[in-house]
Amino acid sequence: MTDKNIAFIGAGNMASSIIGGLIEHGWPTDRIFASCRTQESAKTRTDELGIHASTSNLEAAENADIVVLAVKPQMMRAVLTELAPVLQKQQPFIISVAAGIRLESLDAWSGGGLPIVRSMPNTPSLLHCGATGLYANDRVNDELKAIANGIFEPIGILQWLEREEQIDTITAISGSGPAYFFLFMEAMAEAGVKLGLDPETAERFSLQTALGAANMAVQSDVDAAELRRRVTSPGGTTEQALKTFRQEGFEEVVYKAVEAAKNRGAELAEQLAD
16 A cells, blocks of 8 residues: 555645654655645645645646545635546546535546545544544445555544445534534533632643543443443432433433534535535
């Protein structure tokens, strides 16, 4: 796999995270190319990562076996229209990390007939503890799926999806999900301040508790519901808090929020396809 040239069209934080993971897992830097919006950012990527970086999308893609599309969704049509002649000549494997751009659009804008994967990584991928959902068109074989696995496994867990529309659910759960947890951490810290803690202590304990709970859930051999039961003593403080959450409709609020995010993702996909 590492004998292939890989080009990143767009080299922002997510692309840089993926590139860093590839390098750590032995992908030669002389086979990694990237295009950046400015000469300054291209120099930064070259200096920091040791890859080939320039301001030209065409230059990055002209010898690529794999092309990772990491530009903003609203820029995708223009970028692929520019790249289409090169892509049709080179016939690379294409991976999109742009939210909301469906395979049908990616196929049409790139000239058609190419193997394409849609991916939905999330921001914790920047720390190599992310979660990525993947969906492939019918031109992506097992060998290409293995290549995609090798690209995303260094930055976290991944899951291949059975239907493209499931990308919208992955977006709502893990793509947008970090913000939900950040909101809960904020609310916990604010509650601590209102109940007598200084802001620094309240925030510190809120964040550390979230980290500890997440680590317990990931490392445990039982599910989150069982972990919750184990720390909920009958008649104790935790039980009272959980009763209050449920009386206020906590689960329903979470469902409605995730559903709203999923529906918005589908709406944006429709808009970007026009």
